[in-house]
Amino acid sequence: MMIDIKEAAEYFIANDNFLLLSHIRPDGDTLGSAAALARALTAMGKRVNHLCGDTIGKDFEFMFDGLELTEFETSHVVAVDVADTKLLGEEVKAKYGNRVELCIDHHASNCIYAQKTFLEQDSASVAEMVYLLLCEMKADITPVIASCLFTGVTTDTGCFRFSNTTLRTFEIAAELVKAGADSYGIITTFFETKTKNFAALERLALDSMKFFLDDRCAVICITRDMFEKSGTDETQTDRLSNLPRQIEGVLVGVMIKELKTGEFKASVRTHGDVKASEICALLGGGGHAGAAACTVDGPKEHAINALVNAVESVLNRND
Amino acid sequence: MMIDIKEAAEYFIANDNFLLLSHIRPDGDTLGSAAALARALTAMGKRVNHLCGDTIGKDFEFMFDGLELTEFETSHVVAVDVADTKLLGEEVKAKYGNRVELCIDHHASNCIYAQKTFLEQDSASVAEMVYLLLCEMKADITPVIASCLFTGVTTDTGCFRFSNTTLRTFEIAAELVKAGADSYGIITTFFETKTKNFAALERLALDSMKFFLDDRCAVICITRDMFEKSGTDETQTDRLSNLPRQIEGVLVGVMIKELKTGEFKASVRTHGDVKASEICALLGGGGHAGAAACTVDGPKEHAINALVNAVESVLNRND
Numbered sequence: 003m004m005i006d007i008k009e010a011a012e013y014f015i016a017n018d019n020f021l022l023l024s025h026i027r028p029d030g031d032t033l034g035s036a037a038a039l040a041r042a043l044t045a046m047g048k049r050v051n052h053l054c055g056d057t058i059g060k061d062f063e064f065m066f067d068g069l070e071l072t073e074f075e076t077s078h079v080v081a082v083d084v085a086d087t088k089l090l091g092e093e094v095k096a097k098y099g100n101r102v103e104l105c106i107d108h109h110a111s112n113c114i115y116a117q118k119t120f121l122e123q124d125s126a127s128v129a130e131m132v133y134l135l136l137c138e139m140k141a142d143i144t145p146v147i148a149s150c151l152f153t154g155v156t157t158d159t160g161c162f163r164f165s166n167t168t169l170r171t172f173e174i175a176a177e178l179v180k181a182g183a184d185s186y187g188i189i190t191t192f193f194e195t196k197t198k199n200f201a202a203l204e205r206l207a208l209d210s211m212k213f214f215l216d217d218r219c220a221v222i223c224i225t226r227d228m229f230e231k232s233g234t235d236e237t238q239t240d241r242l243s244n245l246p247r248q249i250e251g252v253l254v255g256v257m258i259k260e261l262k263t264g265e266f267k268a269s270v271r272t273h274g275d276v277k278a279s280e281i282c283a284l285l286g287g288g289g290h291a292g293a294a295a296c297t298v299d300g301p302k303e304h305a306i307n308a309l310v311n312a313v314e315s316v317l318n319r320n321d
Numbered sequence: 322m323m324i325d326i327k328e329a330a331e332y333f334i335a336n337d338n339f340l341l342l343s344h345i346r347p348d349g350d351t352l353g354s355a356a357a358l359a360r361a362l363t364a365m366g367k368r369v370n371h372l373c374g375d376t377i378g379k380d381f382e383f384m385f386d387g388l389e390l391t392e393f394e395t396s397h398v399v400a401v402d403v404a405d406t407k408l409l410g411e412e413v414k415a416k417y418g419n420r421v422e423l424c425i426d427h428h429a430s431n432c433i434y435a436q437k438t439f440l441e442q443d444s445a446s447v448a449e450m451v452y453l454l455l456c457e458m459k460a461d462i463t464p465v466i467a468s469c470l471f472t473g474v475t476t477d478t479g480c481f482r483f484s485n486t487t488l489r490t491f492e493i494a495a496e497l498v499k500a501g502a503d504s505y506g507i508i509t510t511f512f513e514t515k516t517k518n519f520a521a522l523e524r525l526a527l528d529s530m531k532f533f534l535d536d537r538c539a540v541i542c543i544t545r546d547m548f549e550k551s552g553t554d555e556t557q558t559d560r561l562s563n564l565p566r567q568i569e570g571v572l573v574g575v576m577i578k579e580l581k582t583g584e585f586k587a588s589v590r591t592h593g594d595v596k597a598s599e600i601c602a603l604l605g606g607g608g609h610a611g612a613a614a615c616t617v618d619g620p621k622e623h624a625i626n627a628l629v630n631a632v633e634s635v636l637n638r639n640d
Binding site: 161162165168169173176180186194198201204205244247248250273 | 520569
């Protein structure tokens with residue numbers, strides 16, 4: 003059943019003993035939105051726990067600092083920014099995958115696996131939805147809640163740069179700063195800080211850039227060798243996925259990275275009417291119109307070919 | 322005489338036949354603020370002209386499109402985002418430097434050369450000031466005026482990333498988007514688009530990065546040779562000046578570029594309490610707390626040494 007913001011607010015007000023679930027390879031939106039909800043519900047006297055079937059990066063730790071998450075018999079399972087139960091990770095999926103009562107999400111590709119789904123596919127981030135949900139619930143937006151949500155708002159929009167950014171995004175950003183979000187600290191951490199190792203990886207990635215299809219498609223390819231040379235690993239590539247699309251004239255930017263399995267994970271970013279989700283769907287993946295992902299077999303040359311062919315099909319379709 | 326926003330609004334309402342001046346090496350703020358003012362004043366039936374003693378880049382042309390700037394006997398000269406008459410360029414300075422009635426600026430280093438100065442040194446951009454000034458004047462903020470101002474707001478804050486970004490910045494950004502600013506187009510143009518040549522220069526610049534003073538200072542050095550190799554020139558380095566400061570642990574990031582004269586122009590960016598303006602003042606330059614500039618003699622090694630020594634003095638002073 004699809005529900006709206008009022009029904010979602012009523013659900014949280016009427017119930018207690020929540021377990022909030024974030025997706026694996028957790029980002030600022032799944033964690034910030036869950037942490038903000040957890041903090042607001044806790045302040046309302048409710049018991050809340052949070053579970054993520056993956057390691058939480060140190061930059062996100064502030065979100066859960068001082069939040070008392072106690073063990074208790076979970077009554078109500080809520081998934082946050084999780085489009086598919088497989089994104090919960092195997093263990094969490096096995097335990098809670100078929101028990102999700104409410105899913106709050108913004109992915110057009112949401113599998114509608116929960117009993118109730120609060121979905122806004124035009125929302126740039128779940129954090130925007132949770133901000134308005136907390137307002138609807140008349141929850142107090144404390145500075146740390148504002149910082150959690152500001153992290154989601156900025157990380158899911160590339161700091162207001164992606165095409166999903168709307169007037170509402172700017173309005174909510176202003177409201178969150180007014181509520182005390184550490185906007186400068188958050189933006190510095192997530193967008194203006196890189197380790198020397200990451201900077202080295204970035205240089206290798208830029209050096210690998212190749213152009214296809216009359217320069218309408220740019221591909222960077224990050225191999226295991228590059229991770230080794232730079233002292234990085236495949237969890238550190240998120241901020242590189244936008245680089246190929248930045249080149250003037252490029253409609254589709256692709257970053258592929260070699261996984262430990264020898265497969266290649268591709269992140270596709272598009273401009274204008276070209277749908278990244280359509281390109282990735284051809285290769286068994288999915289995502290948003292402007293940003294999507296898929297996994298293809300190696301070796302490197304095969305992976306690049308597979309992507310370029312998929313890009314070509316979708317560009318031809320659009321022509 | 323220092324004046325406030327009400328007095329500035331009264332000045333524009335009471336007068337007619339304005340000449341608006343922008344600074345040389347014109348950026349989004351000096352041009353966007355002047356264009357927004359010119360459009361609003363023109364819509365109020367006043368005659369306005371605009372002058373910049375330098376070439377205006379093609380990305381800024383939209384600001385002046387369709388704006389009828391007619392020749393007439395200039396009665397009232399207004400400088401926009403111009404901290405010092407020498408920044409008008411020689412010719413414009415000679416003609417109008419001592420005739421500036423009003424200066425609208427946000428530089429702490431403003432020389433107070435105008436008869437009236439409307440200065441807000443905590444404002445991230447002059448565009449923020451002009452937005453509020455136009456509201457004070459009850460001017461209609463059309464979509465193109467909003468786009469001019471949004472360009473100033475974003476380019477002077479590195480798209481909300483610099484420490485000068487405040488709650489007011491986000492609030493005004495939201496108001497401008499609501500008024501019809503082409504936020505996505507502007508951000509894409511100024512922050513998410515690079516030519517292949519620029520990308521090549523960026524790689525060369527990153528390769529040149531060196532660390533000093535226990536890694537608290539990072540320097541990139543762009544030589545004539547690099548401009549030649551990449552097919553770029555020294556007008557295209559603005560977006561590189563922030564790169565050295567992004568490295569974790571770096572307090573002072575310096576970009577130096579070789580001018581045709583053999584001198585080196587240095588752009589200094591700092592974190593926290595370290596004042597870029599103090600560092601550049603030691604070398605005869607100036608600017609803001611977080612971003613300042615100066616010019617030093619070559620050769621390259623001499624220029625780097627001069628900068629590193631100035632950085633060291635200021636870091637020692639702060640310790």
